[in-house]
Every structure is written in C-alpha cells, then in structure tokens.
Amino acid sequence: WFSHTAVAQPNIATNIETHRNIVYAKVGDLKLHLDLYLPKQRNKETGLIVWIHGGGWQKGSKNRCPFTWLTEHNYAVASVQYRLTDKAIFPAQIHDCKGAIRFLRAHAGKYKFNANKIGVAGISAGGHLVALLGTSAEVKDVEGNVGGNLDQSSRVHAVLDMCGPSDFILRFNNNPNFTDQPNSPVYKLFGGPVKENKPLAQSASPAFHVTKDDAPLLIFHGEKDPLVSINQSKHLRDLYKKAGLEVTLESIPGGGHVPKEFWDKTRRKMALSFFEKHLRKQSP
Numbered sequence: 001w002f003s004h005t006a007v008a009q010p011n012i013a014t015n016i017e018t019h020r021n022i023v024y025a026k027v028g029d030l031k032l033h034l035d036l037y038l039p040k041q042r043n044k045e046t047g048l049i050v051w052i053h054g055g056g057w058q059k060g061s062k063n064r065c066p067f068t069w070l071t072e073h074n075y076a077v078a079s080v081q082y083r084l085t086d087k088a089i090f091p092a093q094i095h096d097c098k099g100a101i102r103f104l105r106a107h108a109g110k111y112k113f114n115a116n117k118i119g120v121a122g123i124s125a126g127g128h129l130v131a132l133l134g135t136s137a138e139v140k141d142v143e144g145n146v147g148g149n150l151d152q153s154s155r156v157h158a159v160l161d162m163c164g165p166s167d168f169i170l171r172f173n174n175n176p177n178f179t180d181q182p183n184s185p186v187y188k189l190f191g192g193p194v195k196e197n198k199p200l201a202q203s204a205s206p207a208f209h210v211t212k213d214d215a216p217l218l219i220f221h222g223e224k225d226p227l228v229s230i231n232q233s234k235h236l237r238d239l240y241k242k243a244g245l246e247v248t249l250e251s252i253p254g255g256g257h258v259p260k261e262f263w264d265k266t267r268r269k270m271a272l273s274f275f276e277k278h279l280r281k282q283s284p
Contacts, residue, residue: 015040016071019111024080024103025096025147030087032147034100037068037077038111047117047279048104050097050156051079052133054124054258056185057093058085066263067121073272075279076113078104082129085188090204093189094136095144097129098154106149117279119158121271123258124228125185127164127219128206131236134159134217135209142203155215158278160271162220162262165228166236167207168194210239216246218274220262222255248274 017038025032039046051067053060065079082096101118108115122130136142137155168179168186179186180193189204190197202208217240221233233249240247250270252261261267 016068025099027083027088027092027096027146030083032083032096032099033062033081034104035062035065035079036111037065037071037079038113039071039074039076042074042076042112044114045117045280046074046076046113047119047275048076048078048108048113048115049275050101050104050118050120050130051077052082052097052120052122052126052129053079054122054126055084057090057125057189058185060084060125069268070272070275073276075275076111085185089191090189090200091142091144094129094132094142094204095146097133098143099146099149101133101154101156102149102152103147105152105154116157118156119160119275119279120156121160121162122164123162123262124164127161128166128204129164130156130159131161131164131166131206131217132204132209134161134215135206135211137213137215139209142209157215158275159215159217160220160274161217161233161236163222163225163228163233163257164206166232167205168201169198169205170207170235207236207239210236210243210245212243212245214240214243214245216274216278217248218270219247219249220252220267221249222252222257222259222261224254225257227257 019036021033023031051065062079062081080100083092105115120130194201219233221230237249252259
C-alpha cells in the first residue's frame with residue numbers, strides 16, 4: 001500500500017555537513033524532526049530540496065533519504081518527519097510538511113541556503129504530499145499553523161512527484177478496497193471511507209487545487225502500478241496542461257509501484273535537470 005521505497009540510505013560523502021533530528025515543530029507532546037544535509041561549500045545559489053517519504057501515510061521514516069546525492073550539485077537536502085495516521089488524520093500530514101517548509105525558510109540564513117530556491121520530492125504517499133505542496137500555496141484549509149513561522153511562505157518552486165495519488169474523489173471510487181475498507185491507507189488518512197468524507201478528500205486532492213501560479217511538476221510513474229493507477233498522474237498532468245503550467249509525466253514501461261527505474265541514471269539525470277532549470281534561474 002503506497003509503499004516506502006526499499007532503497008537503502010546511500011553513502012553520505014565526507015563533504016556533507018549533517019544535522020539530524022532538528023526539531024521544527026511541536027504538536028502537543030509530539031516533537032517533529034527533520035534532517036538536513038548541507039554541502040560544506042555553499043553560496044547564494046545553494047538551493048534546497050525537501051524529501052517527503054512514502055509509506056501510505058501510516059509508516060515510513062525520514063531516516064532514509066535517497067536524494068542526499070544532490071548535495072554534490074550545490075543543493076541542501078532536508079528529509080522531513082510528519083505525523084502518520086496512527087497519530088492524526090488529514091490535514092495533519094500536509095500541515096506538518098508546510099510547517100517544515102516555513103521553518104526551513106525562516107532558518108535559511110542560519111544554515112546558509114537560498115530560501116527562494118526550494119524544490120520538493122516525494123514518493124507514493126510522499127508524492128501526494130509534495131504535489132499538494134506544489135498546488136496549494138496560500139490555501140488556508142491546508143496551510144495550518146504547525147511550528148509557527150507564519151510570516152514565512154510555504155510555497156515551493158519545483159515538484160518531483162513519484163507515483164503519488166492526485167484525486168481521491170474521481171479516481172479511486174472504482175476500487176472500494178482503496179478507499180472504503182477500514183484497513184486501507186486512504187480510509188485511515190481520512191478517518192473513514194471517502195464517500196463519507198468527501199470535503200476532506202477533495203481538500204486532500206492536488207487535482208482540486210490546480211491554479212495558474214502552481215509550481216512546475218515532474219512526475220515519475222510506473223505504467224502498471226497496481227496500487228496508484230498511472231491514471232492519477234495522467235489526470236494531474238492534463239489539469240496542469242489545461243492551466244498552461246509546465247508538467248512532464250515520465251512513465252516507466254511495465255513498471256509497478258515504486259519501480260527500480262525511479263533510481264536509475266536516466267531518471268536521476270531528469271530530476272537534476274528539472275531542479276537545475278527551475279531553481280537555478282529564479283529568485284522571486
């Protein structure tokens with residue numbers, strides 16, 4: 001179910017400055033943490049990539065970040081913990097992610113990266129959350145106030161969505177096992193079946209938030225994904241195109257859910273080129 005990648009933590013080079021378990025927010029008695037990987041040599045062009053892990057919103061961890069290699073290309077990389085569904089239902093997950101973005105932007109000076117060059121990447125459930133980050137800037141009901149820093153924007157400038165669901169209303173209802181069974185991740189995300197939680201499910205769907213000011217989007221998706229249909233990504237791509245936004249859908253022929261090709265040289269080069277294009281050029 002919307003699995004976390006099985007990719008092992010890559011070897012972290014000695015030229016990386018690592019800060020683990022930074023507390024970015026406290027919700028009740030729960031502390032929320034992020035890890036930060038920084039190239040030791042940084043400048044005003046050092047952008048930030050924020051990784052959001054997968055795991056069906058019910059498992060997974062920030063501890064395995066498969067994008068630390070971007071530090072070799074003058075990016076800071078953050079890996080974020082968010083509340084899982086055993087702790088809280090939606091919108092807690094996106095509130096936490098937005099709280100982390102605001103925290104990172106507020107502390108960009110301390111850690112010496114450019115707060116105007118923030119990209120996000122996520123897989124499966126994390127793909128859903130990064131797509132929502134990219135489409136819901138300034139949308140109050142998904143902003144929240146987790147961690148404070150409310151003078152900071154949670155807007156991001158580039159989104160890599162790896163097989164995340166985009167529309168809980170239209171695209172899952174043909175398979176009630178995904179949405180209406182008490183043990184399903186989507187049921188747990190909303191605290192009940194989608195059909196009884198449509199306003200919440202709509203709020204959680206990136207497809208319902210697409211507007212002309214949204215972040216450029218790169219999507220990786222396996223053509224034969226049995227858990228999150230590639231139709232989810234095709235739907236979001238089409239809405240992006242209709243809005244005149246930049247979007248690329250890279251489908252993996254024969255690929256299932258989180259196929260190994262996500263991590264090969266071709267997709268790695270695509271990801272780097274995408275972030276270079278949208279984060280190196282702009283200082284809004």
